[in-house]
Amino acid sequence: MDAIQEQTRDRLLEAAGEIFAEFGYRATTVREICQRGKANVAAVNYYFGDKMALYIATVERAHCSGPELLDVVWPTGWTPQQKLAVFIRQWLEQQLAEDRPTWHMRLMLREMSDPTDACVKLVEAYIRPMANTLRGIIHELVPGDLAEQRGWMIGFSIVSQCLFYKVHRPIAELLVGREEYSQLNLPLLADHITRFSLAALGQGEPLTASTSGVERMT
Amino acid sequence: MDAIQEQTRDRLLEAAGEIFAEFGYRATTVREICQRGKANVAAVNYYFGDKMALYIATVERAHCSGPELLDVVWPTGWTPQQKLAVFIRQWLEQQLAEDRPTWHMRLMLREMSDPTDACVKLVEAYIRPMANTLRGIIHELVPGDLAEQRGWMIGFSIVSQCLFYKVHRPIAELLVGREEYSQLNLPLLADHITRFSLAALGQGEPLTASTSGVERMT
DNA sequence: CTTGAATTAAAACAATTGTTTCATACACTT
C-alpha cells in the first residue's frame, strides 16, 4: 500500500528536515537521517536518488507548509501601522516558536545565509511573497517617491531586526547573559521592533517617549 | 631559523582563515588548507596539533587584528549622533571591504550564527568591547531609564541592520536583482541605517523627510 | 498457494576525511 511506502518516505523527510536545519547540508550524514527516520541506509537513495535531492525535497516541504505572511488580504479599515505590527509579530512567532516544527524556519534561515542550489526556488516561492507583503505596507506608510527610492532598504531594516534574534541568538545570549536574555520574550521584542521601525518612518512616537508599550500591545 | 618555520605556519594560518571563513569548519578540509598554504598535509598537525586547534588559532588571529571600534576614545565635542554615524559606517566598511583580508569579519560572522568552541573567546575579546562602545553611544542618545530598560534591544536593532547586508547578502541580491542591488553601495547604506536609527530614537528627522542624505554625508 | 513487483535489510563499494609514521632534507653547533 501507499500508506506504508509513503510512511517511511515521510519519516525520512521529517528527520532530514530536523537534522539539515540544525547542522547544515554538509555536516549531516545520511546515516544519521536514516537512524532518526528508522530506515535503512539505502532508503535515502531509494526514495530520493541522492543526498542533495533529499535536501531539495526538504526545502520544498519546508516552504509548502509556509506561513500566513505569504499573501495576506488585510481586513478593511486596517491602518498600515496595524499591519506592520501584525507582520512583525507573526514573523517573530514563526521564528521563535519552540514547540512546533521549528525546523522549517531554521532551514530557511540557513539557506538564507549559506545558500545552496535550493536557494533560488526558496526565494521565489517563499521569500518574495513575504517581501511583497512588506513592501505593500511600506508603500502605505511612506510617500511614494521615498518608497520607490528606499523601499528595499526600509524593508531590510525591519526584517533584519526580526532575523537577528534567531540567527545571532547564541551571541546575543552570551552577551546579555542567559537570565536577562530570557526576559526578551516575544511580545516585548515585537513591540520594540514595531515602535522602533514606525518611529524611524515618522509614524508613531519615537522610543524616547517612555510609554511601556508592552501592555498596550498585548 | 624562526623566519622559515614561522613562514609556513603563518601561511597555513592565513590560508585556513580564508577557507574556514568561506565554507565553515566542517566543510573545509585540511588538504585544501595545506594546498593553498603550499605546505604538506602533515603540516597542520605538526604545527597546531589538530584541525580544531588550527581553527581556534585562526579565530584568535582574526580578532587580534581587530577593528577600530573596540575601545574608541571619541574626540571631544562630538555629538552622539556623529558617533553613531561613524560607528555604523566603520562597521559596514569592515564588513563589506572587498579587497583587504575580508575573511576576519566573515569568520566572525560565521561564528556568530554557528558558534563552535571558539565562540566564547570571540565574544569576550571582540564583540563585547564593540557592544560597550555602542551602548555608550546609546546612553548618550536616550534618557537613562530607557537605555537601562531597552539598551540591548536598541543596540540589536542597529547592528542587525548592518549585519544583514553581509549575512543575508545572497538572498537580498536575488530579491532585489543584481544590478539594482549593486547600487546599494556603502555610503548609501551607512546613511540609511544611521538616519533610520536616529529617527527611531527621536534624534533627527524621520525618513519621510525626503532629503537625499547621501550627498550630505559623503 | 503461487507469482511478482515493491520495499527493506545487510554488506560492500570507492572516495574522502583527519591523522600518523617514517624517511629525507635542511640549518646550525661543535
Next chain:
DNA sequence: AAGTGTATGAAACAATTGTTTTAATTCAAG
C-alpha cells in the same frame, strides 16, 4: 666536516562519507 635537532615530504593509517549491489522480506493480485 660530522653530528643534532627541526622542518618537510610521501605514503599509509583507520574511520567515515555517499552510494551501490544483492539478497531477503513483504504483500496484494491471480
